[in-house]
Amino acid sequence: MDMSSHNTVLTPDGVNKWTVTSENEMHTYLPGGMRFVTHGENGDVTPGNPIYDFVKFKDMQKPASTGEYFKKIPGYGMSVDFGISADFAEYFNISASVSDLGFIKWGRHRAAYNPSTPWTFTGFDGNLPADKSLKDQFSDINDMLDECYAFVYDDGCKGENYLSSKIELLTVNANLGFRAKMPFYDRLSLGLLGTYRHNNYVQMYEGRFNATVSPLDWLDLAVDYAYSNFGHSAGFAANFHCKGINVFFGTDSLIPIFAMKKGIPQSKTNTNLTFGVNVTFGDLHK
Numbered sequence: 669m670d671m672s673s674h675n676t677v678l679t680p681d682g683v684n685k686w687t688v689t690s691e692n693e694m695h696t697y698l699p700g701g702m703r704f705v706t707h708g709e710n711g712d713v714t715p716g717n718p719i720y721d722f723v724k725f726k727d728m729q730k731p732a733s734t735g736e737y738f739k740k741i742p743g744y745g746m747s748v749d750f751g752i753s754a755d756f757a758e759y760f761n762i763s764a765s766v767s768d769l770g771f772i773k774w775g776r777h778r779a780a781y782n783p784s785t786p787w788t789f790t791g792f793d794g795n796l797p798a799d800k801s802l803k804d805q806f807s808d809i810n811d812m813l814d815e816c817y818a819f820v821y822d823d824g825c826k827g828e829n830y831l832s833s834k835i836e837l838l839t840v841n842a843n844l845g846f847r848a849k850m851p852f853y854d855r856l857s858l859g860l861l862g863t864y865r866h867n868n869y870v871q872m873y874e875g876r877f878n879a880t881v882s883p884l885d886w887l888d889l890a891v892d893y894a895y896s897n898f899g900h901s902a903g904f905a906a907n908f909h910c911k912g913i914n915v916f917f918g919t920d921s922l923i924p925i926f927a928m929k930k931g932i933p934q935s936k937t938n939t940n941l942t943f944g945v946n947v948t949f950g951d952l953h954k
Contacts, residue, residue: 669694669695669696669697669698670694670695670696671692671693671694671695672692672693672694673690673691673692674690674691674692674693675689675690675691676688676689676690676691677689677690681788685788686788687786687787687788688786688787688788689786690782691781691782692781692782692819693779693780693781693782694723694779694780694781694819695777695778695779695780695834696777696778696779696780697742697743697774697775697776697777697834698742698776698778699731699736699737699738699740699741699742699776700731700736700737700738700739700740700741700776702728702729702730702731702737703728703729703778704723704724704725704727704728704729705723705724705727705728705729706721706722706723706724706821707721707722707723707724708721721820721821722818722819722820723780723818723819723820723821740775740776741775742774742775742776743772743773743774743775743776744772744773744775745770745771745772745773745838746770746771747767747768747769747770747771747838748769748770749765749766749767749768749769750765750766751763751764751765751766751767751843752764752765759848759849759850759851759854760846760847760848760849761845761846761847761848762845762846762847763843763844763845763846763847764842764843764844764845765841765842765843766840766841766842766843767840767841768838768839768840768841769838769840770837770838771835771836771837771838772835772836772838773833773834773835773836774833774834774835774836775833777833777834778821778822779821779822780819780820780821780822781819781820781822782818782819782820783818783820836868837866837868838867839865839866839867839868840864840865840866840867841863841864841865842863842864842865843861843862843863843864844861844862845859845860845861845862846859846860846861847859847860855881855882855883856879856880856881856882857879857880857881858877858878858879858880859877859878859879859880860875860876860877860878861875861876861878862874862875862876863875863876871897872896872897872898873896873897874894874895874896874897875894875895875896876892876893876894877892877893877894878890878891878892879891879892886908886909886910887906887907887908887909888905888906888907888909889904889905889906889907890904890905890906890907890918891903891904892904894920901920901921902921903918903919903920903921904918904919905917905918905919905942906918909948911948912947912948912949913945913946913947913948914945914946914947914948915944915945915946916942916943916944917941917942917943917944918941918942919939919940919941919942920939920940920942921939921940
C-alpha cells in the first residue's frame with residue numbers, strides 16, 4: 669500500500685479545535701481475495717457527505733483459504749545492477765555503477781483518494797470528562813483521524829477495472845567516482861562522487877567530496893561534504909577491521925548536531941546514524 673498526503677492545512681478554530689483539510693491519495697496492490705471494503709458494502713451508514721462511499725479500513729476482505737494468497741500474486745518485477753572499477757597510474761581509481769535498474773508490474777492495482785472535505789479535530793482538549801474514560805477519549809481521537817483519511821475508491825478503478833495493472837520503475841541509482849591516493853602518504857586518499865537518483869516522484873543530484881585516512885592497519889577514518897538539489901550536508905565515518913570482525917559507524921550530517929536548541933533540531937537537514945558489525949572469515953588481506 670502506497671499512501672501520500674499533500675496540501676495539509678491545519679487552522680485553529682477556537683481554543684481546542686482545529687479545522688483540517690488534506691489531499692490524500694492511496695494505491696493498493698493486494699494478493700488474491702484481499703481488499704478494503706467500503707462502508708456501503710459493509711452495510712454501514714456512510715459518514716460525512718452521503719454521496720461518497722468511504723473505504724472502511726477496519727474491515728479487510730480476506731480470501732477463503734490460505735492458498736488464495738498465492739494464486740493471484742499482486743505483482744512481479746526484475747532489476748539489474750552493474751558497475752566497473754579500474755586503477756591506473758598507481759595512485760588513481762575511477763569507478764561507475766548503476767543499481768536497481770528495473771521495474772515492478774502490479775496486477776491488482778486499486779486507487780483511492782480523499783475528497784478534501786474539511787473536518788474538525790478536538791483531540792487536544794486536556795480535560796477528562798467524568799462520564800468518559802481515557803480509553804474512550806483515545807477512541808474518539810482515532811475516529812477523528814479516520815475522517816481525515818476518509819478515502820473513496822477512484823471511479824476508474826471500480827468494477828472490472830479493479831484488476832487494472834500499473835508499471836512502476838524502481839529507484840534507480842547511478843554513481844560515478846574518482847579516488848586519488850596521496851603520493852607523499854599512501855594511507856590518505858581524496859575522492860569525488862557524483863550520484864543521480866530517480867524514484868518516480870523525485871530526482872536527486874548530488875556531488876560529494878571525501879577524505880579517508882588509515883593511520884593503522886585496522887582503522888579507517890573518513891569525513892565528507894556533499895551538496896545536492898536538496899541542500900548540503902557533512903558527515904564522518906569510522907571503520908574498525910581487526911581480524912575476524914569488522915565494526916563501523918557513521919553519520920551523513922553534522923549540521924543538525926550544531927543547530928540543536930532544547931534538544932530539537934532547528935534545521936531541515938535530516939541526520940541518519942549507521943552502525944554495523946560484520947564477522948569475517950579467511951586470512952587478513954595484505
